[in-house]
Amino acid sequence: MSQTYQQYLKEHHEQHLEELFDFLQIPSISSLSEHQPDVRKAAEWLKAELGKTGLEHTAVMETKGNPVVYGDWLHADGKPTVLIYGHYDVQPVDPLNLWKSDPFKPEIRDGKIFARGVSDDKGQVFMHIKAIEALMETEGELPVNIKVLFEGEEEIGSPHLAPFVEAHQELLKADLIVVSDTGMPELGKPTICYGLRGLCGLEIHVKGASSDLHSGEYGGGVQNAATALVELLASFHDQDGRVLVEGFYDKVEASTPEEKEAFAKQAADEGQIQAQLGVPALFGEKGYSYAERTSVRPTLEINGLQSGFTGEGLKTVLPSEAFAKVTCRLVPNQDPYEILSLLKKHIEAHAPKGVTVSVTEFDKGYPYVTPRKHPAIQLCGKAYEKVYGVPVTYTRGGGSIPIVAEFDRILNIPVVLMGFALSSENAHAPNEHFHLENFDKGIQTICTYWNELKTLPLS
Amino acid sequence: MSQTYQQYLKEHHEQHLEELFDFLQIPSISSLSEHQPDVRKAAEWLKAELGKTGLEHTAVMETKGNPVVYGDWLHADGKPTVLIYGHYDVQPVDPLNLWKSDPFKPEIRDGKIFARGVSDDKGQVFMHIKAIEALMETEGELPVNIKVLFEGEEEIGSPHLAPFVEAHQELLKADLIVVSDTGMPELGKPTICYGLRGLCGLEIHVKGASSDLHSGEYGGGVQNAATALVELLASFHDQDGRVLVEGFYDKVEASTPEEKEAFAKQAADEGQIQAQLGVPALFGEKGYSYAERTSVRPTLEINGLQSGFTGEGLKTVLPSEAFAKVTCRLVPNQDPYEILSLLKKHIEAHAPKGVTVSVTEFDKGYPYVTPRKHPAIQLCGKAYEKVYGVPVTYTRGGGSIPIVAEFDRILNIPVVLMGFALSSENAHAPNEHFHLENFDKGIQTICTYWNELKTLPLS
Numbered sequence: 001m002s003q004t005y006q007q008y009l010k011e012h013h014e015q016h017l018e019e020l021f022d023f024l025q026i027p028s029i030s031s032l033s034e035h036q037p038d039v040r041k042a043a044e045w046l047k048a049e050l051g052k053t054g055l056e057h058t059a060v061m062e063t064k065g066n067p068v069v070y071g072d073w074l075h076a077d078g079k080p081t082v083l084i085y086g087h088y089d090v091q092p093v094d095p096l097n098l099w100k101s102d103p104f105k106p107e108i109r110d111g112k113i114f115a116r117g118v119s120d121d122k123g124q125v126f127m128h129i130k131a132i133e134a135l136m137e138t139e140g141e142l143p144v145n146i147k148v149l150f151e152g153e154e155e156i157g158s159p160h161l162a163p164f165v166e167a168h169q170e171l172l173k174a175d176l177i178v179v180s181d182t183g184m185p186e187l188g189k190p191t192i193c194y195g196l197r198g199l200c201g202l203e204i205h206v207k208g209a210s211s212d213l214h215s216g217e218y219g220g221g222v223q224n225a226a227t228a229l230v231e232l233l234a235s236f237h238d239q240d241g242r243v244l245v246e247g248f249y250d251k252v253e254a255s256t257p258e259e260k261e262a263f264a265k266q267a268a269d270e271g272q273i274q275a276q277l278g279v280p281a282l283f284g285e286k287g288y289s290y291a292e293r294t295s296v297r298p299t300l301e302i303n304g305l306q307s308g309f310t311g312e313g314l315k316t317v318l319p320s321e322a323f324a325k326v327t328c329r330l331v332p333n334q335d336p337y338e339i340l341s342l343l344k345k346h347i348e349a350h351a352p353k354g355v356t357v358s359v360t361e362f363d364k365g366y367p368y369v370t371p372r373k374h375p376a377i378q379l380c381g382k383a384y385e386k387v388y389g390v391p392v393t394y395t396r397g398g399g400s401i402p403i404v405a406e407f408d409r410i411l412n413i414p415v416v417l418m419g420f421a422l423s424s425e426n427a428h429a430p431n432e433h434f435h436l437e438n439f440d441k442g443i444q445t446i447c448t449y450w451n452e453l454k455t456l457p458l459s
Numbered sequence: 460m461s462q463t464y465q466q467y468l469k470e471h472h473e474q475h476l477e478e479l480f481d482f483l484q485i486p487s488i489s490s491l492s493e494h495q496p497d498v499r500k501a502a503e504w505l506k507a508e509l510g511k512t513g514l515e516h517t518a519v520m521e522t523k524g525n526p527v528v529y530g531d532w533l534h535a536d537g538k539p540t541v542l543i544y545g546h547y548d549v550q551p552v553d554p555l556n557l558w559k560s561d562p563f564k565p566e567i568r569d570g571k572i573f574a575r576g577v578s579d580d581k582g583q584v585f586m587h588i589k590a591i592e593a594l595m596e597t598e599g600e601l602p603v604n605i606k607v608l609f610e611g612e613e614e615i616g617s618p619h620l621a622p623f624v625e626a627h628q629e630l631l632k633a634d635l636i637v638v639s640d641t642g643m644p645e646l647g648k649p650t651i652c653y654g655l656r657g658l659c660g661l662e663i664h665v666k667g668a669s670s671d672l673h674s675g676e677y678g679g680g681v682q683n684a685a686t687a688l689v690e691l692l693a694s695f696h697d698q699d700g701r702v703l704v705e706g707f708y709d710k711v712e713a714s715t716p717e718e719k720e721a722f723a724k725q726a727a728d729e730g731q732i733q734a735q736l737g738v739p740a741l742f743g744e745k746g747y748s749y750a751e752r753t754s755v756r757p758t759l760e761i762n763g764l765q766s767g768f769t770g771e772g773l774k775t776v777l778p779s780e781a782f783a784k785v786t787c788r789l790v791p792n793q794d795p796y797e798i799l800s801l802l803k804k805h806i807e808a809h810a811p812k813g814v815t816v817s818v819t820e821f822d823k824g825y826p827y828v829t830p831r832k833h834p835a836i837q838l839c840g841k842a843y844e845k846v847y848g849v850p851v852t853y854t855r856g857g858g859s860i861p862i863v864a865e866f867d868r869i870l871n872i873p874v875v876l877m878g879f880a881l882s883s884e885n886a887h888a889p890n891e892h893f894h895l896e897n898f899d900k901g902i903q904t905i906c907t908y909w910n911e912l913k914t915l916p917l918s
Contacts, residue, residue: 399675
């Protein structure tokens with residue numbers, strides 16, 4: 001054929017953006033039950049798109065939760081098989097008033113696409129589809145065998161994906177998995193993430209009197225649920241941000257000398273990070289750099305809390321209820337079930353007087369470190385370098401993709417974390433965006449990677 | 460005339476309830492700006508009602524905030540002049556889902572009227588109007604001179620009433636003030652409150668990064684606004700509820716032996732109070748009984764707090780902002796301005812690292828103790844005893860009516876706190892209600908008091 005995939009992508013750039021915008025307009029928020037129909041709509045949309053590229057066996061496959069979208073192309077005889085993973089569900093959008101444009105009406109400003117999910121992870125899912133399309137349209141075939149698996153529950157901890165993978169091991173059999181749900185530190189600095197933090201957490205609920213009370217009549221007489229919650233939450237950290245839950249750090253590994261060296265190099269960026277985040281100072285566990293604290297150290301964060309009267313003005317009420325959502329990011333050797341039980345023991349030991357404390361667990365995920373010397377990862381680095389023209393960096397990420405450790409456990413094949421998001425693109429926050437530069441280069445990097453992978457020695 | 464005021468009240472009972480319901484249906488929430496028109500509507504409604512009773516010079520008088528409603532009847536030559544104070548504004552209603560009936564659609568259940576403001580303070584305001592009406596309709600005149608002054612900003616700390624009183628000293632000149640905005644501990648136990656706690660408070664705002672962050676990417680790297688707020692708020696109390704703000708208790712007076720004796724008698728009720736409130740245990744400053752802690756001891760309460768994601772499910776966000784509303788109830792000799800400055804000093808000294816902390820002050824009120832041996836108060840006790848048939852009790856209340864200390868300061872006349880609410884009637888909380896028994900007996904007590912007051916020696 002006369003046209004290269006690069007030319008094809010250039011020619012269809014506007015059309016591809018329009019299609020991406022269609023996808024982004026579906027408010028597929030997995031944590032809010034009222035958006036369940038939207039989540040399904042996004043799955044159906046994806047299935048249709050996969051079919052158009054020439055993938056076969058495309059299907060919306062049921063789980064006990066949101067469906068999985070599958071498709072494959074298995075005609076590259078003797079070549080490796082890649083399983084591509086991504087997710088089509090997105091985070092909630094509140095506080096909505098902080099968005100400069102509607103989170104579900106995508107807009108391009110300053111070379112960036114603004115929309116919920118564009119960076120995490122719909123944009124990256126879409127890029128894989130367009131890479132397949134470009135190769136199929138220009139070459140008529142793919143250089144490797146491809147299976148795609150897009151889920152709709154990543155943002156709520158992938159509760160039903162591991163059972164799905166367990167049940168479909170033959171269908172999902174592959175030589176490697178490529179997960180595009182991570183990123184690079186800044187534009188022009190391609191990065192392969194080789195580690196993810198695990199996740200566990202709970203909602204803490206404090207109950208005092210049977211209803212809110214007048215703070216004048218009752219103030220001083222009974223425990224205030226907000227005060228009790230605050231006392232309990234404050235017991236989790238010292239003033240430098242070190243977690244005080246007994247046993248929390250026991251199994252955390254020290255960094256290797258190689259990692260220490262890499263962290264030392266990144267320390268120079270701390271002033272810039274501080275300015276970019278708009279904080280009066282960076283903050284966290286003593287003796288560890290910002291880069292260490294956000295990747296190889298575990299954390300315990302309050303994600304939200306509420307009690308009593310939070311409206312305009314003053315209401316002199318003594319709140320009867322208070323709650324907080326708390327999650328931990330875990331590092332290798334920390335077991336989410338074990339950490340959760342340490343947390344619960346801590347809560348029991350520190351439960352304030354005069355109130356009842358109860359907890360609800362969130363879903364859990366194991367931490368994971370990929371085999372960074374594996375040829376599949378090295379070839380991915382080569383693809384990045386060809387497109388971006390600079391050497392690729394290897395780092396461990398602070399985020400969690402719970403299913404990654406499960407893929408490893410169930411399918412026992414290497415996971416390549418090939419991501420194009422920037423950490424400054426407000427994933428999970430208002431004004432999420434994605435750089436057009438990485439959208440374009442990312443699709444090319446994917447196409448390049450599939451071509452490189454042809455040479456992967458098969459086991 | 461042949462009809463007594465008692466007969467008149469009995470005959471017009473239904474009609475009076477209907478009128479009260481009209482009044483209660485106006486959502487005159489002073490702390491919410493969208494209810495400003497309702498606040499004014501309540502003022503106009505009151506003015507019209509006052510006019511119908513035969514009061515003269517009725518007027519809705521402007522202040523820099525919500526208006527004051529005034530009226531008088533000054534034809535009892537040589538008799539004392541009473542200034543009646545109450546408020547027609549009400550507290551917000553959230554959490555609305557905990558109300559068993561619409562807060563602004565009054566309903567009678569089990570001998571109680573349910574509606575926002577019925578106990579605090581519209582019901583009591585209305586009772587004064589009906590007492591005047593009953594006496595005028597049956598006697599053609601009042602036994603004493605009466606001035607009424609109803610304000611619309613009590614629930615937001617009466618920010619504009621003191622200047623109004625300052626500016627209208629001649630108009631408001633009287634021999635005593637009767638304030639009906641307090642209550643009795645239970646049905647059939649008439650009580651004269653002779654002390655009120657003062658009030659001061661502030662909203663604390665914590666700001667971290669310029670927007671919410673992904674707790675995976677950034678967790679451990681920067682201070683979490685919710686964690687910082689929690690650390691700061693936890694520094695306010697020890698685990699027994701004693702306030703740790705330096706100097707907070709310095710000027711608090713010890714109880715008199717007489718008061719100690721009264722408190723000792725009330726200690727027997729603590730089991731009952733605990734059961735009624737539904738708490739696993741009563742709670743507060745060590746060495747003080749429940750009754751002491753809720754009346755003669757100062758408090759610091761969190762009225763509300765919020766940060767991050769508080770919706771359904773989980774959002775792994777690192778909140779950039781957090782706020783809390785905090786108020787103190789103050790006892791005699793504590794100056795709200797001084798306490799507020801101690802609070803601000805404490806906040807500055809305990810401000811967590813890595814965030815910016817700012818505060819906004821709420822309005823302030825001084826504590827107040829009335830001259831309980833004054834004949835005006837003794838005659839009020841006599842009126843209660845005549846209607847209720849039991850001896851009256853004297854207690855100090857835990858609530859705050861900031862304007863009371865101001866009346867004393869500006870007008871320099873005794874304040875009689877004559878209240879008919881029960882502390883269990885959910886003022887400021889869902890399902891606020893008022894007992895019909897106290898509604899009926901209260902109006903009679905007021906009529907009786909005016910008759911008793913004829914004998915008050917004039918200075």
